[in-house]
Amino acid sequence: MQDKIRKYSHDIYISGLGVVILGFWSLVKTILSITAGAAQGFNPDEYEGFERIVFTVVFWTIILIASAFVLWIHMFIGINAMKVGRGERRKKRFLIVCFLLMVFLIFELPTYFFTLSTEEAFDTALAAITVDLTMIFLLGSILYSNKQISKLNNKKRK
Numbered sequence: 001m002q003d004k005i006r007k008y009s010h011d012i013y014i015s016g017l018g019v020v021i022l023g024f025w026s027l028v029k030t031i032l033s034i035t036a037g038a039a040q041g042f043n044p045d046e047y048e049g050f051e052r053i054v055f056t057v058v059f060w061t062i063i064l065i066a067s068a069f070v071l072w073i074h075m076f077i078g079i080n081a082m083k084v085g086r087g088e089r090r091k092k093r094f095l096i097v098c099f100l101l102m103v104f105l106i107f108e109l110p111t112y113f114f115t116l117s118t119e120e121a122f123d124t125a126l127a128a129i130t131v132d133l134t135m136i137f138l139l140g141s142i143l144y145s146n147k148q149i150s151k152l153n154n155k156k157r158k
Contacts, residue, residue, distance in 0.1 A: 019142070
């Protein structure tokens with residue numbers, strides 16, 4: 001029984017580490033896609049002088065705040081999962097966020113099929129689907145392993 005608890009703890013730790021890594025990847029991908037000109041609606045050439053500066057500052061501020069929020073969610077889930085995997089005190093709040101993010105990603109998957117129709121976006125959409133499926137798997141692994149550890153600990157107490 002102790003071996004199973006150790007196995008599930010290790011699974012939670014590794015999955016949490018994966019969530020953190022994919023969080024940083026999301027941040028890098030967002031910044032690279034914007035700087036490469038893939039951001040639709042970002043055309044500072046339409047403005048001149050002070051308006052151009054304001055537009056650019058507001059645009060980058062919104063992008064950075066949104067990216068920081070996404071990174072924070074990944075870090076919150078990942079670091080708490082790693083703590084649980086190490087056997088530190090368990091808080092259940094991160095599991096709720098983990099579940100909500102997993103549901104959001106599952107509902108987001110069908111939107112990629114709209115971008116698969118264009119040949120230019122096919123490889124980007126395929127990569128995004130792969131990353132999202134990996135994230136869904138990691139989040140599911142965290143939830144499943146946590147549930148199994150709870151069951152095994154309850155059996156051990158009885």
